[in-house]
Amino acid sequence: MIQIEAAATIAGALAANIKRVIVGNQHAVEQGLVALIAGGHLLIEDVPGVGKTTFAKSLAISTGCIFKRIQFVPDLLPSDVMGVNVFNQRSGDFEFRPGPIMAQVVLADEINRAPPKTQAALLEAMEEQQITVDGVTYPLPDPFMVIATLNPIEYQGTFSLPEAQLDRFMARIHLGYASKEEELTIIARQERGHPIEELEAVASPEQVVLLRHAASEVQVEASVRDYIVSLVRTTREHPSVAYGASHRASLALFRAARSLALLRGREYVIPDDVKEMTSPVLAHRLVLTVEARARNIDGRRIIDELLRSLPVPGLPR
């Protein structure tokens, strides 16, 4: 289909563009892009200084989207995020001044440092793609994506995100430390200025919408669907998992797989796409048992285990 080919080209260009800035974990970069194309929100869990902000910025710039950054602090108020109604003396009316959330790509830095109320406000906005201030609903722009970051080291003074809320994020990626060569490359690239300053848009927000439509045209064959659902269902049966992934997760994985297929230039999803997106999409949704937590088993390990044991259906033997 011509649409998909064109879309694949755009997606490829986006990926390439972002990679000019982000050195290191290329898979994560693609996964983040996938989240964008799939119309979901991204959670980046990482130690500080590995390029989370840079990533979000490059994503926004590449897609020509309006970028706003929210630094979450413990005394952040919901109105700080969403906006306030201000009384205009001249007109005698209340004017709504939108908060930073009124953007296309919103970076919510250290989301686990905000108080639950603010978290809730953000999450609600993510869910419904609109905000309500003083009874008035303001729709958020399209495309709208929240990239939240999470610092796993600091636990002091944080309000850890409820696991249930984690479910709202389509994918969780980890950028991680770069290899030695990559680190050298980073230094080399930033010898004179930051590459992001030279980054230009290679797509427009409308094209992102196009991408999303294209993704919905990608074929998913019956056995792949079977695989997706089986994967999700199996997470619920794992002994170390108290609560497995939900139906939302199936959908998310479904969309994510399609988007990845599009990114790879294919009109159809193959099980490899599913496998690649399973960990980012499912790992953060698993609620582990106490014993598992005690033994430091995390969701990623469980997903990896799962991927290496669940038979891929529909293959000739």
Next chain:
Amino acid sequence: MAAGSMWQRLSGRVGGLPRTLAAEPLTFLLHLSALLVATWSVGLAHWASTPPLVLIMAISTVSALLVLRLQRPLWVKLVLSVTLGAIVIYLSSVAVVDSEGWLAKFADFNSRMGWWWKAVLVTDASTDSLPFAFVLTAATWGVGYATTWALFRHHNVWLAVVPVGAGVLFNLAHLPRSQFLYFFLYLQLALLLIAQTTVAHWVKGLDVRKIEHPRSLGYVFLALAVALALTAVLVAALFPIGSKPARPLRPVSRAIDRYVGLQEEFQRLFGGVKSGSQVPSSLHFFGQVLPLVRPVPDKRTPVAATYAPWFWRVRVYDTYTSKAWKVTDTALRPAPGAATTIQGPDYLDPAEEEFPLGLPIEANLIYDIRLVADIPYFLTAGDVVYVDQPAKVEVAKAPTYRLDMAAPTSGDGLPSEVRAWANTLPGSPEATSLLAQSPGALDTPEVQVIEVVVRDPKSGRRKSIQVDEGETGQRDALQQELKNGELVSGLEVRLRAPYEDFLGLKRQSRGPLYTAAGNLPNASAADLRGANGDYADWMVDRYLQLPETLPQRVRDLAFEITKEADNPYDKAMAIEQYLRHFTHRRRMLQIPFDADGVDYFLFQTKEGNSDYFASAMVVMLRSMGIPARLVLGYGPGAQDERLGSYVIRDSDSHTWPEVYFPGYGWIEFEPSPIYPKGPRSLQTLALAVALGQIDMQAPGEGGSTTEEVAKEQPSDEGGGDDEEELPEDLGGRFPGGRGPFPIPLNYFGAPLGAGGAVFLLALGGLTLAIGLLWATRVFILWNVNDAYQRMGRLAAFLGVGPHPWQTPFEFCRALSIVVPEATRDIRLIGEAFVEGRYGGRKLTLKERYRLLLAWRQLRRTLTIAGLKAEGFPNHVGERA
């Protein structure tokens, strides 16, 4: 040794096996069982009283294997084998001799073998069954030894199976039908042996290359082989086969049939050997030797059909050895056909006598016969005057004498006529000029020159040139030589007999229907009594021959019987009368190896078949100085009511004596009590007159040419019926027809008949179907799934198969790590599969072809890699 290694390579190619294999106990067991079954079946045919053949076979096989396993050089093994074999064969054969005490056994054995060997050399017949027993024992030992050697030293299973199978098949002809089981049992065992050796070889090959396979693999295949072999054998046993060879196969069966000529020799040399349940037909025995001990034909197989109820002569025998009759020194002349006018024998001046039946002395019998069996001679009555098919007359060769031109009369033993003639010979130069003008210049009515030896006066070189009649080319050559200046230095001459003795009429074509005319002497008893005259020398030589070993009491008996008679005719009648009191029995008479046949008949058994009656009469007459000879032929046959013609059958085979009366020729007598007594010619003529089958014209009185004789045939109206009633063709050509050992192939009907052709077709179709099925599974890819699937399976077989949790690409990647040289092909197949499976894309023809090539290449690469590797890494599911 280059030759040795070449042999090894050759035998390795055809059923050869690696050395390590063939010592498998199962192989040996199968081999031994097969051989024992074969030997048992041979034993069942009761060829002769032999030592226990099965035991001999077992001993030979086991000892062959043991000798092979000795760690000694080859020549030692060979010597050992030969010595062992010789000892066993000799001892066991000697043990069979029925004499008292071992010393006597040894002595008897050696002497009997000596006699037998003499019989071989002198073209005599032997009725001793001991030599055959010896040969059979030797063969059994030899076969057991050789096949074991072939199987365990040269590792060639085909050599071990095919010859024995052929032998079993041959022997089958001599077993009753119920024993055919043995052939099928042998077949089953042989097939199993072949399968077992092949499977063992294959399994060993797998082991050597360290390919994992279930331990039971060999046995599974063997079980399959059993099933397959059973099926094959059942089909072979039950499938119907036609009775005649299919037309395309006739040349094959004819070629095979030729070996039956050997059967004559066999019968001659091993006449004492019973041939089991099969009683052969008479059609075989028209060879040069007629053994007295031969199976008696009693089948109802039709031989010929005719309207004339005569006695039919086929062949004449003149020399008696104590066990058989022979005919030697014969020549072939063109037969009197349509182009020849014949003068009959010039017996007496027709004008002088009165002849019985108002017939002239030369009465020509006319008859037409349809030959149904394929025998090489025509059935004739009387001296043949005319035959309308191409034929050659077999005549007794008159003796020839060599004369040297320098001293022509110096040879001894020259008959008076020849001597007289030699005296009149001119000297060499004059003879030369005479012969140069006309090669027949020196011939007289009594003496004929048949060969001239010329000498070149300058070089002294000699050359012989035949100038016989019919050698016109040679006659011209002679004249040429003589004109060139060569001189005649020697002559070979022949005495012209009053006529040449007619011994038989040899067929030259295969046309079954022929018309002939024969000349019967027309003489009454009184005539014959009065016949006297001198017998010519050559006749005396030939027809008064008796072996030295003839017991005196035979001669005495002959003298006793004939002492009252004073002329040859009465003597003959007396002997005939005497013999007619004996009992005629249609069965084979076994003559002890040291007895004379006629003596045995006259004094021991006093009963036998017509061979003995006739032989006895001829022998006794000869001992009284009366020329006589033996005729082999057929009796009149029975008239078929429906057809009206006389059908001569195998069971009508008969022998009788003929006695020479000067002036009249050969007169038939009948000492066997089953037919009316002789002399016969008058009765035949009378009957012929009654039937109107006689030519009443006397020669010389506007004597009919043979053409006219031929025209006066009774019309051949009934001939058409004969055609439907009697089978046209009874099988291939043999020297004498279907002999005592019908070829097993012919017994089964034919190598292939219509049924066999269908069977072959079905077999071919089945093979083709299986081949196609296999080919499609192996060679053709129906769809992409196939390639990926097979790749997975092949990888699995080699230990690097896909894990269930692996996606196709993951598997491809993993496999590429293990077999990097196949990366391209693996990727191609993987991509094609994924595209088709998840993307629903159909491949184009070109892509399918490329896929096929990739698969083939991959298969090769994978197999080689799999066979070479010690083992593949265990974890092939790791991500790159």
